[in-house]
Amino acid sequence: MKILKGFAYGLALPVILVLIWWASTLGTTNFFVPTPATLAEAFAETWFGERIVSDVLPSIGRLLIGVVAAIVIGIAAGLLIGSVKWLRDFTEPVLEFFRAIPPPVLIPVLMLLMGITDSMKVVVIISGCIWPVLLNTIEGVRAIDSVLSDSAHTYGIGGWARVRYLVLPSAGPQIMAGVRQCLSIGLILMVISEMFASSSGLGFTIVQFQRSFAIPEMWSGIVVLGLIGVAMSFIFQWTERRILRWYHGLREVENAA
C-alpha cells in the first residue's frame, strides 16, 4: 500500500506535465513541437526495432564500460594517493589541472590519437568521469577519523584489512557522492562523443534526425536519453541506500540530537 502510494505520487507530476503538453499542442501545428501522440508513435517506431541493437545498446555498453572503469580506477588510485602523503602533495596540482580541463575538448585530440573507435569513446567517458570519483576518494581517505584509525592500528588491523574494514567504508559517503557526479558526466560524454565522430549510437542518431528534420524522432531520442538517465539514477540510489545504510542512519540520529 505504501509502495503504491509512493508510486502514485511519483507518477502524478509526469502525467500532469504530459497533459499540459497535450493541451497546449491541441490546436497548433508547430513543426518543431510534436503532440504527445505523434511523439509516442515516433518513439515506438524509432526505438522498438533494430535501432535498439544497432544504436541504443552499443551506446549503453560504452557508457557502462566507461563509467565502471572510471569508478574502479578512480577508487583504486584515490585510495593510494589518499593514503600516501608525499604522493598526495606530488599529484595534487596536476590533478587539479586535469580536472579543470573540460572533457569534450579531449575528443578531437583522442580522435587523432586513437581514431574514431569504440575505445576512443570509452576513453573520453573515462577521462571525464574519473575526476569526481578520484578526488572524492582522496578527500574521503584523508578525512578518516584519527581515533578510529588509532583503534584499528592498536588492534593490528593493517594492510588490506585496513582498506576493507576502515578506509573504504569510512570514505564511502564521499566516494558515492563522486560516483553520482560521475554517472551524469558519463551520460553527457557518451552523447557528445557520438555527436562528434560516429556512424552509430544514440548521440549520432539524434543529430542525424535533427539534420534530416525528423523532429518527432529527434525528440523521441531525447526521451530515450532521459529514460536512461532516470534508470541510472534509480540504480544508483538503490545501491547507495544499501551500501550507506549505516551512514543515513547515523545522520538521522545526529540530526535528531
Added chain:
Amino acid sequence: MQPETTPVSTGRTLPEGQAMLSVRGVKKVYHTDGGDIEAVRNLTFDLKAGELACLVGPSGSGKTTLLKCISGLLAPTEGEVLLDGARVTGPPKKMAVVFQEYGRSLFPWMRVRENVELPLKNAGMGKAERDKLVDEALEAVGLDHVPQSYPWQLSGGMQQRVAIARAVAYQPEVLLMDEPFAAVDAQTRADLEDLIRTVWKKLGVTVLFVTHDIDESVYLGQRVIILSSSPTVIQEDLEIDLPDERDQLNTRALPRFTELRHHVYEQIQRAKQGHRPAAATQAGSAS
C-alpha cells in the same frame, strides 16, 4: 591524617626482567604550527605483570599523550617504552586500548557484534572460538541484548561498554584505558568499575587505567600514579593498601579509603598550584 607512605617523586621501578611494562624517561613534545608543546616532560615507572595501576592528573597533563606513547601510536621525543623487555615501536600485538572518545572508536558501519569480533577475525581466530569470546565479552558488559544494533543507536555509556567488550574479547596482556567511564552514569559506572576488577582478576591482565576521578582511582587501583600539571612529571606514585576484595559500599566506607582519597586529592591540588616534587624540578632544570 597522613597515610603512612612516603611520597616518591619518580615512579616506582623494578629490577630488570621483572617489569611487564616499563616507561623510561618518556618525554613528548608536539611540534605544531603554533610552536612546540611539551605535553610530557619526564616520566619513569614500571608495571609488573598482572598489576592494576591508575593514572590520575589534571586535564591537559598529558595522560592521553602518555597512553599513546605506551601503545606505540606515538614515538616519544625522548626515552622509551618497554613491553616485556622489548622496546615498543608500534602497536604491540598483545595490548588493547580503550580510548577516551568512545563515540569515535567504534566502526559506525559495523554492528556491535561485528565491532567486537573484528580484531579477533583479523587475528585469524576460528569462528567457534571467536563467537564464544564475543558472547562472553558482551555478556560481561551487559550488552548481550543488542548485538545487532549499530553503535550510533546506543547511548554513550553503552558505546563505551562495547569498546570495553572489544578490548576484553581481544584477551590482551596489557590493557590501557583512557578515562573510559567519563560518559557513563553513576550506577553503570560503579558496575563497570567492578567489571574491570573482575576481568582483571580473571584474565590476569596488566591494566593501566587513566581517570580524572580520584575516588575511582583509589577504589580501582593497587597503585595510583599522580601526574603533575604540565610540564608533566610524576607527582607521586602511591601504593593503595586496601584489601584486595573491593566492594562499592564497604570499601568506600573504610577509613583508609578516605585517607587515601584525601591524600590523592591534596597531591592533585598541589600539582594544580604548580608544586613540583624536588627531584623532578632538578631533572627539569638540568635538561
